[in-house]
Amino acid sequence: MSSLLDSPFSPVIGSCLVAGLALSLLARLVRTPSVAGLVAPMAFLLAYYMTYEKIPGFPPVGATNKIFYVALVTTLAGLLYDLLAPSFVTGSGGLLAVVVTASLLIAVWIGLPRFIAADTPLLVAALATVAVLVLGGTLLLWRLATVDEAGAVDGTVLLAVLPGIFAPIALFGGSSTSAGLCLGLVSGLAMMALVNLIWPRVLGLTAVLGAGGGLLAVIDTITLITRHIDFVALAVFLAAPFAGLIGARLVLPRHQAGSRVRAVATGVIAAATVAPILVILFLRHESPL
Amino acid sequence: MRMLLAATTAIAFAAVAVGGPTTARAADYTIDPSHTHILFMVNHLGFSNMIGLFTDMTGSFSFDPAAIPSSKVKVTIKTASLSTQFGPRDADLKGADWFNVTEFPEMTFTGTSYSKTDEHTGTITGNLTLLGVTKPVVLHVTFNQAGLRGPDKKQAAGFSAIGTFKRSEFGMKTYIPYIGDDVSLIIETEGTVG
Numbered sequence: 266m267s268s269l270l271d272s273p274f275s276p277v278i279g280s281c282l283v284a285g286l287a288l289s290l291l292a293r294l295v296r297t298p299s300v301a302g303l304v305a306p307m308a309f310l311l312a313y314y315m316t317y318e319k320i321p322g323f324p325p326v327g328a329t330n331k332i333f334y335v336a337l338v339t340t341l342a343g344l345l346y347d348l349l350a351p352s353f354v355t356g357s358g359g360l361l362a363v364v365v366t367a368s369l370l371i372a373v374w375i376g377l378p379r380f381i382a383a384d385t386p387l388l389v390a391a392l393a394t395v396a397v398l399v400l401g402g403t404l405l406l407w408r409l410a411t412v413d414e415a416g417a418v419d420g421t422v423l424l425a426v427l428p429g430i431f432a433p434i435a436l437f438g439g440s441s442t443s444a445g446l447c448l449g450l451v452s453g454l455a456m457m458a459l460v461n462l463i464w465p466r467v468l469g470l471t472a473v474l475g476a477g478g479g480l481l482a483v484i485d486t487i488t489l490i491t492r493h494i495d496f497v498a499l500a501v502f503l504a505a506p507f508a509g510l511i512g513a514r515l516v517l518p519r520h521q522a523g524s525r526v527r528a529v530a531t532g533v534i535a536a537a538t539v540a541p542i543l544v545i546l547f548l549r550h551e552s553p554l
Numbered sequence: 555m556r557m558l559l560a561a562t563t564a565i566a567f568a569a570v571a572v573g574g575p576t577t578a579r580a581a582d583y584t585i586d587p588s589h590t591h592i593l594f595m596v597n598h599l600g601f602s603n604m605i606g607l608f609t610d611m612t613g614s615f616s617f618d619p620a621a622i623p624s625s626k627v628k629v630t631i632k633t634a635s636l637s638t639q640f641g642p643r644d645a646d647l648k649g650a651d652w653f654n655v656t657e658f659p660e661m662t663f664t665g666t667s668y669s670k671t672d673e674h675t676g677t678i679t680g681n682l683t684l685l686g687v688t689k690p691v692v693l694h695v696t697f698n699q700a701g702l703r704g705p706d707k708k709q710a711a712g713f714s715a716i717g718t719f720k721r722s723e724f725g726m727k728t729y730i731p732y733i734g735d736d737v738s739l740i741i742e743t744e745g746t747v748g
Binding site for chain 1 (some may be wrong): 643644646657727
């Protein structure tokens with residue numbers, strides 16, 4: 266514990282814990298869904314700022330600087346969707362189009378340097394990697410955006426645990442900084458999940474695209490730019506929300522569907538995927554610790 | 555044994571005669587990568603200074619002891635050649651948070667002004683480009699010697715240099731102040747003509 270307090274991660278985690286709780290309580294007081302949706306993206310942007318100690322200039326140079334603007338733009342896109350979509354969009358087609366577009370644009374923008382001046386085999390490898398990331402990112406965002414029905418908080422809990430599951434993959438993937446960002450994000454989102462468990466609120470697309478899109482940008486950066494990601498561990502990570510939802514459905518009696526217990530069970534089972542991920546990472550890589 | 559001593563003395567005199575070890579003349583040199591070492595040091599949590607090095611570089615310099623201000627130097631370093639003797643840390647340092655070798659595969663140093671402080675020392679002010687950001691850096695240089703290099707009979711010149719810069723000025727702010735902002739450079743180099 267003392268080593269964590271002395272580490273560069275402690276200011277990130279501490280500030281995100283406090284800000285996450287304060288913002289969530291404030292959003293609860295304001296009671297405006299669009300304001301409440303901003304808590305998760307603000308936790309991401311704070312975690313980013315505390316990790317990199319900068320607001321990058323625009324246009325951003327380098328993938329880590331792009332992450333900030335990805336989170337900013339996806340937050341605005343989500344906010345627009347949450348404000349306008351109920352009037353225009355019917356069915357799930359519009360939502361699917363938004364998450365596919367977001368996932369595609371994030372991967373292409375982050376991975377752009379891989380396409381420039383690349384010879385054919387490298388270009389094919391880069392395209393294949395981008396295709397995998399777009400598919401994985403779409404599944405992740407789609408699952409988070411559609412999981413909650415009225416009164417459910419599964420999406421909030423899932424969004425909160427996902428960065429924590431990804432943190433060791435980032436650490437082994439040549440990005441201890443991203444691991445720190447993920448731990449900060451978990452802290453902020455855990456506070457949000459706690460408040461939402463007490464006063465249930467459906468996770469809107471502002472939260473999913475803002476924080477989820479930012480997390481996707483981190484994943485894409487490690488995969489496409491740092492290029493040290495473990496794809497097996499990444500596959501397990503992408504399966505985590507599905508494992509959580511299916512696991513909770515199997516473990517809990519049917520009458521508890523939609524309850525806080527189901528949300529917690531979903532989060533715990535999803536978070537448990539970190540165990541096989543750690544086994545995979547320690548077996549396949551030299552420990553960075 | 556006496557024969558060997560005589561032969562060695564003769565070779566030494568011959569070498570001095572054609573351009574001894576301290577003889578320097580105006581020439582354009584190509585950096586010899588097998589005798590060039592670029593090290594950097596950065597403070598690690600206040601406990602020690604971590605040392606890293608780059609093993610792949612190219613470059614050239616012009617050097618005339620009689621006209622120091624007209625010197626030239628340009629060095630290009632392949633950032634992916636970074637090594638700190640610990641694989642996982644190298645992966646981290648080559649990644650997007652630090653040297654970002656995928657997007658910025660090269661860092662360059664181009665000298666812009668040169669001055670002599672005494673017979674064997676001087677300063678080079680130049681532009682260091684790292685992570686797409688160019689900032690001036692001052693190197694304090696010691697001229698070691700110039701002349702014919704024994705083994706390959708090439709005209710050579712050798713220098714040692716040290717310098718410091720703040721990595722935050724190049725946008726590399728990761729883990730400051732836990733990992734130091736000040737980066738010390740230690741350079742040992744030889745250049746050859748032809």
